[in-house]
Each structure stands twice: as structure tokens, then as C-alpha cells.
Amino acid sequence: SQTIHQWPATLVQPVGSPLSLECTVEGTSNPNLYWYRQAAGRGLQLLFYSVGIGQISSEVPQNLSASRPQDRQFILSSKKLLLSDSGFYLCAWRPMANTEAFFGQGTRLTVV
Amino acid sequence: SQQGEEDPQALSIQEGENATMNCSYKTSINNLQWYRQNSGRGLVHLILIRSNEREKHSGRLRVTLDTSKKSSSLLITASRAADTASYFCATDPWTGYSTLTFGKGTMLLVSP
Numbered sequence: 273s274q275t276i277h278q279w280p281a282t283l284v285q286p287v288g289s290p291l292s293l294e295c296t297v298e299g300t301s302n303p304n305l306y307w308y309r310q311a312a313g314r315g316l317q318l319l320f321y322s323v324g325i326g327q328i329s330s331e332v333p334q335n336l337s338a339s340r341p342q343d344r345q346f347i348l349s350s351k352k353l354l355l356s357d358s359g360f361y362l363c364a365w366r367p368m369a370n371t372e373a374f375f376g377q378g379t380r381l382t383v384v
Numbered sequence: 385s386q387q388g389e390e391d392p393q394a395l396s397i398q399e400g401e402n403a404t405m406n407c408s409y410k411t412s413i414n415n416l417q418w419y420r421q422n423s424g425r426g427l428v429h430l431i432l433i434r435s436n437e438r439e440k441h442s443g444r445l446r447v448t449l450d451t452s453k454k455s456s457s458l459l460i461t462a463s464r465a466a467d468t469a470s471y472f473c474a475t476d477p478w479t480g481y482s483t484l485t486f487g488k489g490t491m492l493l494v495s496p
Contacts, residue, residue, distance in 0.1 A: 278426075304482045315388075315472065315488035316427075323482050331483065362426055369482035370414050373474075375426035 274299035278363045278376030285383055291336075291350040293379050295363030298344065303365040305346040306373065307338055310360040322346060323369075358383045388416075388473040388487025396493045403460040405490040407473030408453075414476040416449055416456050421470045421489070430458075430471075435478070463494045 278295045285291060297303050304323050308316040318331045320338035328338050335354060339347045346363060360380050366373040391406045407416070415434045419427040433440045433449045433456070440447045446459040460467055472489045476482075 306484065308486070313491075316474075316486040318483060318485055321482060321484075329483075360424075364427075364484075366484075369480060370476045372417060372429040372432055373419075373427075373484055374429070377426045378424070380424070 274365075274374065276363065276365055276374055276376045278379060280379060281377065282380045283382070285353050285381065287355055287383055288352050291348070291353050291357070291381070293348040293361055293363075293381075295346045295348075295376055296344055297365045300365070300367065301343060303344065304368060305340065306362075306364040306366075307346065307348045308362045308364065310362060310378075312359075316362065320348070353383045355383050357381065388475055388485065390471070390473060390487045390490040392490060393488070394491045394493070396495065397463055399463060399465055399494055399496050401463055401494075403463050403467070403492055403494070405458045405471050405492070407456045407458070407487055409456075409473075409475050409487075410454065412478035413451070414478050414480070416447075417474045417476075417484075418445075418447060418456075418458050419472045419474060419486075421472065423469075427472065460492075463492075465494050465496050468492060468494045 275298045306321045307319045322340045362378045363376040364373045388407045388409045417432045418430040421427045431442050444461045449456045470489045470491045472486050474486045
């Protein structure tokens with residue numbers, strides 16, 4: 273069966289520090305991968321999605337970037353965090369467009 | 385950008401009552417999906433309804449879709465305290481791009 277791993281669960285980082293959040297999927301190949309951000313009490317904002325290795329689409333311009341170095345690995349990065357980067361980050365995958373998505377447990381990022 | 389808009393933002397009911405949540409969207413869709421999120425956790429897929437379907441059932445869940453009004457509703461019958469969660473609608477665009485865009489959600493509280 274397929275599983276998704278996202279880590280860490282919580283992270284406290286100072287302003288200006290770098291960020292690297294990792295997400296991996298097991299039990300499937302060539303998944304569509306997603307990074308979302310959720311502000312407190314708000315909906316999910318799609319940040320990046322990828323339909324294949326090296327293919328990254330950005331939905332929101334910001335100081336975050338994403339990479340997909342391997343088929344089932346999706347990484348969210350920042351060179352210098354801002355206070356406004358605080359939030360709940362969720363990774364998700366699905367087999368292809370127009371199917372259900374499966375979410376990781378999320379990373380609570382607090383920038384101080 | 386957010387495609388879906390749920391209504392109401394918050395809903396409080398007693399166990400045994402029915403809960404109805406609505407979702408409106410802006411652009412043509414391939415399908416509409418509903419997800420549930422327990423506090424501080426990842427999202428769990430509930431049901432997917434395609435643009436050529438009008439109604440779908442899954443256990444105590446009933447989803448309707450009206451593409452002429454660009455709206456959907458989620459009905460949870462005989463609510464239980466364990467149904468307390470946030471509920472989100474999400475849409476896949478008709479264009480075929482693999483973006484999955486979420487609304488802001490409805491927070492449901494079911495009291496014993």
C-alpha cells in the first residue's frame with residue numbers, strides 16, 4: 273500500500289534562517305506531488321505541484337522554492353525565512369490529475 | 385488563489401442532527417472533492433464527484449453538484465461527536481492541469 277511521510281512535525285526557526293522540509297511517498301511511481309500552506313484557521317493555499325521529476329509548477333510567488341530530486345521525493349526550501357512564512361505545511365500526492373489526494377500529517381513551522 | 389468558497393464558515397449542531405455545508409466555485413471543473421481535517425492533522429479524502437454527476441452517496445455522506453450554479457453541498461446525516469472537524473471542498477480544473485485548489489473550509493462542531 274502507499275504511504276506518505278512528511279517531516280519534521282514541528283519546527284521553530286529564526287528569521288533569516290534556511291528551511292528544508294521533506295516529503296516522500298512509498299508504494300507508487302510517478303505520483304503528482306503537492307505542497308500546500310495553511311494559515312491558522314484558514315484554507316489551504318497551493319504553493320507548488322509537480323507531475324514528474326524536475327517538473328515544478330509554482331502557484332504563488334514568494335521566497336519559497338520546491339525541488340523533486342527523485343520520483344517520490346518532494347522538498348520545500350527557503351534560503352531566508354520571513355515571519356510571514358509561519359504556518360502549517362502539508363505535502364500531498366495522488367496518482368494523476370482528477371483523482372483523490374493523500375496528505376501527510378503536516379509540519380507546523382513557526383518563524384521567530 | 386482559492387477556487388472554492390465554503391458556507392457557512394462555522395456550524396454548531398447537536399448529535400443526531402444533519403449538517404449541511406455548501407461550496408461555490410468560480411471556473412469550470414473536471415471534478416469536485418470533499419475533504420475532512422481534524423485539528424492539527426492532515427486532510428482525509430471523503431468523496432469525489434465528477435462534473436457529469438449530480439449526486440453521490442457514501443455512508444452517511446451525500447454530495448450534490450450543480451455545475452450551472454457552480455456549487456456543491458455536503459450533507460452529513462445523523463451527526464456524531466466524532467464528525468467534529470473542518471470540511472473543505474477542492475476542485476480540479478477542466479483544463480487538465482493537475483492543480484487541486486481548496487476552499488477556506490467549514491468548521492463543524494457536533495455536541496453530544
